[in-house]
Every structure is written in structure tokens, then in C-alpha cells.
Amino acid sequence: MTQYAVIGPGAVGTVIAHEISKVAAVKLFGRREQQVVLNSGSNDYKINVSSLLLNSDTFDVIFVAVKVTKLASILPALQAMSHDNTVIILCQNGMGQLDMLHEFNAVQAVVYISGQKTDDYVRHFQDKKLILPVNQELQRISQRLDATKLELVVSPDYEAALWFKLLVNLGINTVTALTKNTAHVLELPEVMQLTEQLLQEGLRIARAEGLDFTAQTVQDIIAIYRTYAGDMGTSMYYDTLAGVLLEYDYIQGELQRLARKHQLTTPLLDVCCTLLTGYQYKR
Ligand SMILES: NC(=O)c1ccc[n+]([C@@H]2O[C@H](COP(=O)([O-])OP(=O)(O)OC[C@H]3O[C@@H](n4cnc5c(N)ncnc54)[C@H](OP(=O)(O)O)[C@@H]3O)[C@@H](O)[C@H]2O)c1
Incomplete structure (x- = not known):
């Protein structure tokens, strides 16, 4: 058995x-x-x-x-x-x-x-x-x-599923962790715009890695975010509240490494990674 x-x-x-x-x-x-x-x-x-x-x-x-x-x-x-x-x-x-x-x-x-x-x-x-x-x-x-x-x-379709989930996490985990706020933070147009731009950068990395994603992928992810209850937190949000280490090195950090491998410019991702690195510093 x-x-x-x-x-x-x-x-x-x-x-x-x-x-x-x-x-x-x-x-x-x-x-x-x-x-x-x-x-x-x-x-x-x-x-x-x-x-x-x-x-x-x-x-x-x-x-x-x-x-x-x-x-x-x-x-x-x-x-x-x-x-x-x-x-x-x-x-x-x-x-x-x-x-x-x-x-x-x-x-x-x-x-x-x-x-x-x-x-x-x-x-x-x-x-x-x-x-x-x-x-x-x-x-x-x-x-x-x-x-x-x-x-x-x-x-x-495992590979696409893994990447799709990574991009879902890229958007919502980053903004909830950095604002220390739950999913209702996306009700702010400027936060939603930033999230969408971050997803666009993630999309370009995924495509450089050979994934067959289109602009629709970003819209699909945003449609998922719109189904979230406003008080829903993410694991990265809860981890920042608890003051513990984040999984960011294998979400945002991995995406940044892949962007560099493909010589892609990802200004928003870079800023987010710097802030998340700052959060982890001496923690
Ligand atoms: N939660 C979600 O909704 C969700 C959804 C999708 C994916 N994920 C992913 O799934 C993974 C697990 O997340 P989670 O939410 O289940 O985390 P979690 O609730 O924090 O559970 C992790 C568990 O691992 C235990 N642990 C830590 N160090 C250990 C060790 N050395 N030996 C044995 N056990 C140890 C922790 O024990 P203590 O309690 O004693 O610290 C804790 O019970 C993460 O990668 C997360 O991103 C989570």
C-alpha cells in the first residue's frame, strides 16, 4: 500500500x-x-x-x-x-x-x-x-x-498553468504586500493601473520564455481579481502583517532574473523587487 x-x-x-x-x-x-x-x-x-x-x-x-x-x-x-x-x-x-x-x-x-x-x-x-x-x-x-x-x-497545459498562476500572484501579491492592504486596494484606479502595468511586464517575460500568452491573458487575470472579496488577503499580505520572510524571491525575484536573462526592461517590477528586498533586509 x-x-x-x-x-x-x-x-x-x-x-x-x-x-x-x-x-x-x-x-x-x-x-x-x-x-x-x-x-x-x-x-x-x-x-x-x-x-x-x-x-x-x-x-x-x-x-x-x-x-x-x-x-x-x-x-x-x-x-x-x-x-x-x-x-x-x-x-x-x-x-x-x-x-x-x-x-x-x-x-x-x-x-x-x-x-x-x-x-x-x-x-x-x-x-x-x-x-x-x-x-x-x-x-x-x-x-x-x-x-x-x-x-x-x-x-x-501544466507549463501554462504554472505561469498563469505566477502572473496572478505577481499582480495581487505585490500590491497587497506593498500597500499592506487587502484586495479592495484594487478599487483605487491608480493601484489597478499599476497592477495592470506590472502584469504587462510579467506577460513580456512569459512570452520571452516561450509561453503563448496574449494581451487577453492580462485581462483574464484582472477579471479574476474582480471576483475577489474586498477583505481577501494574500499570503504575501499576511506575511508582511506577521513580519516574516516573504516568498518574493521565487515570484517577483524569479521574474526579475528571467527578465534580465532576456534583457527585458521591467521598471515597475524592478522597483517592486527593490522595495520587497528592503522589507526583507535584516528581518
Ligand atoms: N494558503 C493559500 O491559500 C495558498 C494558496 C495557493 C498556494 N499557496 C502556497 O502553498 C505553500 C504553503 O502555503 P500555506 O499557506 O499552506 O503556508 P502555511 O499556512 O504558513 O503553512 C506552512 C506550514 O509549514 C510549517 N513548517 C514551517 N517550517 C517547517 C519545518 N521546518 N518542518 C515542518 N513544517 C514546517 C509551518 O509550521 P508552523 O505553523 O509551526 O510555522 C506551517 O504549518 C506556499 O508556497 C504558498 O504560497 C498557499
Whole structure:
């Protein structure tokens, strides 16, 4: 029987572990042994968390759902809990961090699971979907989890999905983090204009990387932003409020690196990266 593990008992990891537990054995790992409560719909579920440091088991499939800023710190544990055929599914926003897992059989999922963790309480808002690249083993894992509400979509359009999500995050995460305000900040025409211009820069980077995106892509993303509740925060917004490190190096930072690779001029992105670097400085 497939042995599943999930690392990171937060908004994303708790939902994944809870769904898998309906059909298979799964262990949810965090920094320490504890219990978290997952609120989904009108139900509360108590979920046990094991200490990653104390683990001595190996697993066939490991979902990694820590923030990118913590990925390097779990690598020794990940090594110890993997065998030659372990599949690692990195469930994170951003791009480029998969390089840190080059020694593993690892793929990155495009994550459509929305939630928020406060202390030991996780609220799931919407979606339980992970988009994955085409690969027979991933297809098999997806089939094994078919009876759960966790959708593992193995998609030939994976690359476009990863980029689309990156651009969605580029706009909304940047403006909510830098203004320390929720999605209603987009009601200000000047903020919406800045967001759209930032997305235009992101679009040019995506196209330089070979993505078949058009001007319509930017409009599609803005249409998504218009569906957001005004009081909705983003992970980068919550991270700035909490005063913790941001995942910006693998969202805005990665886009800036790619822009430089293609010798593209991205003045707005550059200013945003400078401000985000300033935020991180000595933090
Ligand atoms: N939340 C969303 O709606 C959403 C949507 C799409 C994508 N994502 C992406 O999904 C990824 C995970 O986000 P999230 O919102 O689930 O984050 P989160 O709620 O902060 O959860 C991350 C969890 O990782 C744990 N962790 C940190 N260091 C660890 C370590 N060394 N060993 C074991 N566990 C450790 C944290 O434990 P402590 O609580 O003890 O610190 C926390 O429970 C991020 O890349 C995020 O951008 C999130």
C-alpha cells in the first residue's frame, strides 16, 4: 500500500492530508507534535501532526507544503524519509525553487487550495486542486486518490498553468504586500493601473520564455481579481502583517532574473523587487 506523507501542517498541507486520510494512510509532519483543527464548510476536523525531526519512516509519495522560505531547512529530513522511488510533489507558489530538489524525483504542483492558518486553526476557503505535469507515475497517484475531493489534474497545459498562476500572484501579491492592504486596494484606479502595468511586464517575460500568452491573458487575470472579496488577503499580505520572510524571491525575484536573462526592461517590477528586498533586509 502506498505510504503518503505531507510536510507542512498549514493551510495547504492540512487540506491535502485530510483528503488523503479518507482513502489511505497518511502522516502530516510539522516542526513539532501537535494537533491542528481544520475548518472546512461547517465542520471542524482535528488532525494530528507528527514531528518531522523525530520521524524514522520512509514514504512513497511526499507532498511538501511548507513556504518556500522554509524549503532549504527541511531538505535533510526529506532525504531521510525518501527511498529511491519516492515521488515528491512540491505544493508551493512561485517558480525556480524546484532546483533545490534536483537530487529528488520531484515535481512542482500548481496549487489551487485556498486557506489561511492562524495559530493551530486552519480555515479552508475554496478549491482542492493540484495541477501536475504529464507523467505516468503522477497519473497513477491521481487515480489512487480519485475517491477523495483532492483533485490531482495531470495536464498537458501544466507549463501554462504554472505561469498563469505566477502572473496572478505577481499582480495581487505585490500590491497587497506593498500597500499592506487587502484586495479592495484594487478599487483605487491608480493601484489597478499599476497592477495592470506590472502584469504587462510579467506577460513580456512569459512570452520571452516561450509561453503563448496574449494581451487577453492580462485581462483574464484582472477579471479574476474582480471576483475577489474586498477583505481577501494574500499570503504575501499576511506575511508582511506577521513580519516574516516573504516568498518574493521565487515570484517577483524569479521574474526579475528571467527578465534580465532576456534583457527585458521591467521598471515597475524592478522597483517592486527593490522595495520587497528592503522589507526583507535584516528581518
Ligand atoms: N494558503 C493559500 O491559500 C495558498 C494558496 C495557493 C498556494 N499557496 C502556497 O502553498 C505553500 C504553503 O502555503 P500555506 O499557506 O499552506 O503556508 P502555511 O499556512 O504558513 O503553512 C506552512 C506550514 O509549514 C510549517 N513548517 C514551517 N517550517 C517547517 C519545518 N521546518 N518542518 C515542518 N513544517 C514546517 C509551518 O509550521 P508552523 O505553523 O509551526 O510555522 C506551517 O504549518 C506556499 O508556497 C504558498 O504560497 C498557499
